Amino acid sequence: MADPLLSVRDLVVEFPTRRGTLRALDRVSFDIMPGEVLGMVGESGAGKSITGAAIIGLIEPPGRVASGEIRLKGERIDNLRPEALRKIRGKRIGMVFQDPLTSLNPLYTVAQQLIETIRTHIDCSEAEARKRAVALLDRVGIPAAARRIDDYPHHFSGGMRQRVVIALALCAEPELVIADEPTTALDVSVQSQIIEVLKDICAERGAAVMLITHDMGVIAETADRVAVLYAGRVAEIGPVREVITEALHPYTRGLMGSIPTLTQESDRLVQIPGAMPRLNAIPQGCAFNPRCDKAFAPCFTDRPELLALEGGRQVACWLHDTAKAQEVPHG
Amino acid sequence: MIAFILRRLLQSVIVMIAVAAVSFSLFRFVGDPINSMVGQETSIADRQALRESLGLNDPIVLQFGRFLGNALQGEFGISYRLQMPVTELILQRLPATVELALVSGLLAFVLGLSLGVYTALRRRGVLSNIIMTASLIGVSLPTFLIGVLLIWVFAVELRWLPSNGRGEVVALGDWWSTGLLTHSGRLALILPAITLGLYQMTLIMRLVRAEMLEVLRTDYIKFARARGLSARAVNFGHALKNTLVPVITITGLQLGSIIAFAIITETVFNWPGVGALFINSVRFVDVPVMAAYLMMIALIFVVINLIVDLLYYAVDPRLRVDRAGKAH
């Protein structure tokens, strides 16, 4: 099996507040293979965006990475000094943000922003950088790129701006692109186009994608594997097709069942009772136990670790731990 | 663009006319012009005659029109107190104020900008906290107190700098005089410039800091960092540039208020400028001078406002509706 491009192990991110320290991420572990698209799903507040921010090293103080390891091609990047980390950003890991309307500096033209980024990471002349920039814009689908490159951001519509953002994120040829809700702020009609662009251009360059979203439809279309986050912990990881059709974790099952499809037969959508716990009120044991209809004794006392099952699937649930399931008689 | 300029010009004219109306009312109705001009012994009949000859019995609108006409020609009557033409008085003293205002404005801007950027970038540093605390003191210190304390330390105790006056001045051209060309003139400029500029500098510094902190929180700065741009590019190329847009415009507006604050500084240091002239005119209810000063200040403010608006337009591309027009 090939070595993972990105490897996250037991990542813990904490936020000190006056009422105690909150753990936004509580020992999150996963891998991303070169060239693959890993979807990261979960409700608002589950920790998806924080994971992306932690990987690229942009957690805002007072938040901080408290422990754990993040490795890019085997080398640790979570403990690098700021200057070394900066060299990685853009060059090896790129990031696409959610809101195209605020991601671009309104006082500089697109050309200036692209050329600046290119020349920061690649040693070339201004003319050379400009050529690359125009080619890139053309590739992401901006019509008349050579002319429009000298426009200011406010001359572009939302969808067009997001294409510019993608171009900016990829102009230094990174190996991994973290896309944090790249389509949430866009019109529905434009969303699928942008996802297409992102997927194509990354595939072309062999870049892996960490696609953070709460939209399962996007994941189903685009991702190879998916990781499900709940209350700062990983609930399940696996190939997209299998996780969707045959979820292992009760939370994932609830998540899939709550998505309406055209072919669905039932009258009502499945609803998971209750709500995801606040970070300062996470129950002991498995974080999902108050809402789980299959919870049994160990779920209330011991936190389930991520278990590797066959077919590249992982799940953090006592139901799938054959040892535990045998220990305690089912109720 | 042309439409914008025309509209602003029109607004300025309207404001000036409104101020002229206030000035005129001052002139006409505060105190009695006749009584302020003549001595006690003048007979009633003579006063009436004077009133008639000065046109004070004509309809108000006519008087206002005359006032406006005179004002446009720079004619503001005679000072009650000094018995000299007001315009001449003001012109005589204007260079002193303008020089002081420009020097302190420059000082305030340069220092304020540098300190503001520093305290925004090194937000939690010890030096930053000291500077911020000192700035609060700066805002709480009234200008006159700064002046007085500076005089005490540097003029009375240390005797390094003069405590009043302008030093030697050199005439430039017809009516301008400058103190910058003589050693004593330059020395005399130091304390007043610091006094006048300190408050402005504090304001600018706090403004720059606040704006920069706001800008540093934006998405485009986060994205710039995420693209691996150097700290210098992010902080100065992106953050500072965006901070400067509102800062320059607000600072420009401050320049107008410096001229007004000069009133205080000039009083403390016996600086022979228009501010001191105005204070004396308030003390003695010398209405022509008050009215003229008001018009002059209004003109300065209006002109500065206009320039600042144009500057904003030139600097922020979002305000320009040019070839691309709509977003597409």
Place this chain on the structure above:
Amino acid sequence: MTSKTPGRLYRLWDSDLFYAFRTAPVAIVATLVALTIIACAVLAPWLAPMNPYNPGGLNLMNGFTPPMEPNAFTGETFLMGADNQGRDMLSTIMYGTRTSLFVGAMAVLFAMTLGISIGLYAGWRGGWVDGALMRVADVQLAFPAILIALLIFGIARGFIPDNLRDQLAIWVLIVAIGLSDWVQFARVVRGATMVEKNKEYVQAARVIGAHPAKIMFRHILPNVMGPVLVIATISLALAIIAEATLSFLGVGVPPTQPSLGTLIRIGQGFLISGEWWILLFPSLTLLALALSVNLLGDWLRDALNPRLR
């Protein structure tokens, strides 16, 4: 599991605002300093060692006594020295602060009342009334407050006959400073009023024939309390400074009721001859007062700003 609902006092103690206060040494020190000065000023007639404006109590021989040194002739010691006429500096400062505070507080009250009224009216009426009022506000904001206060003072002086000038000076001063500072209050209240005006309960009240104004006021008030408090605190510092400046320039309080500004001007006159204490102590008092009020206002603004938490 039973638990008592925390009492009101506990909730106040535990509230975010008070917590921020308890843990910010700056705020505590500033409040203490401000309160001390204010207390001394308000209670001056009872606390001051002497009444500096009672000519009968003055002993000219005490003149120019330096602080903490016994006078060569009378043997009296003054904590902060004595001025040229033998007045105890501590007393003059306490009385002076009293005047300064009176003018400052009254000016802020005036500005607040005026500003809130105008803001409510402009917000309620909307349309061209609102437009006109806000235009006036904008124009006024463009000019420095000191200039406006000076102008109003000058104009008022022109109308008041000489014999009444001294008596009315304080009130003219209060009105002048207040008039130069109402805009911020008006803006905040106008904004809140406009927000409330569009809410449904206002329409509902109209439908049943009740006048929505009273109900709106009850809803507007809690929203504006915070910002108004911040503005009022900072305005107080500004008003105190404005009054001191005007008095220093000779166009403020009359000589019979000196404030800190007047004292500083007098002190400046004695710098050359070396009686530094006549300048220093009033200066320090003014600085301490303005600084502590400013610090409090600054801290208050940060504490009430939801985004900085």
